[in-house]
Amino acid sequence: MGACELCGKEGVGTRRAKVSQSVLECCSGCIASMGLVVEQRPTKIIQNNEQSSLVTGKGVSGIDIMTKDATELAGDFHARIRNSRKIKGLSQKDLARMMNVKIGVIQKAENGNRPTDSTLEKFERALGISLFVEAIPRSNTMVAN
Numbered sequence: 001m002g003a004c005e006l007c008g009k010e011g012v013g014t015r016r017a018k019v020s021q022s023v024l025e026c027c028s029g030c031i032a033s034m035g036l037v038v039e040q041r042p043t044k045i046i047q048n049n050e051q052s053s054l055v056t057g058k059g060v061s062g063i064d065i066m067t068k069d070a071t072e073l074a075g076d077f078h079a080r081i082r083n084s085r086k087i088k089g090l091s092q093k094d095l096a097r098m099m100n101v102k103i104g105v106i107q108k109a110e111n112g113n114r115p116t117d118s119t120l121e122k123f124e125r126a127l128g129i130s131l132f133v134e135a136i137p138r139s140n141t142m143v144a145n
């Protein structure tokens with residue numbers, strides 16, 4: 001038990017609280033009546049550790065794997081490719097050069113022929129788009145229909 005540095009009351013439990021610019025030992029009565037901010041113990045480091053361990057505990061990598069499994073090629077992938085290419089003002093020839101593929105690859109893809117996964121990735125990189133969408137489970141599709 002100490003003494004309140006604010007009201008001078010002795011034999012009371014005090015806590016360090018901020019008063020103007022300084023930190024004083026204050027009794028709970030002063031803290032309550034003056035609405036003082038009680039100085040917190042430096043537990044921030046521990047809190048951060050808890051937070052980061054929580055994130056890893058959720059298994060971020062696990063979610064990534066699940067997302068990968070649950071994606072499929074967008075049904076309108078050819079439209080996405082064509083639209084993005086036009087927005088960027090690229091000709092099929094330009095895009096083919098950027099991706100280091102033959103122009104026929106671009107033409108086929110834009111006509112709706114599914115290219116290989118590695119080619120799709122080239123499209124995504126060259127155009128800065130995403131061609132894969134979240135796969136809708138069959139049961140959900142039936143409910144929606």
Ligand SMILES: [Zn+2]
Pocket residue numbers: 004005006007008009026027028029030031
């Ligand atoms: Zn006091």
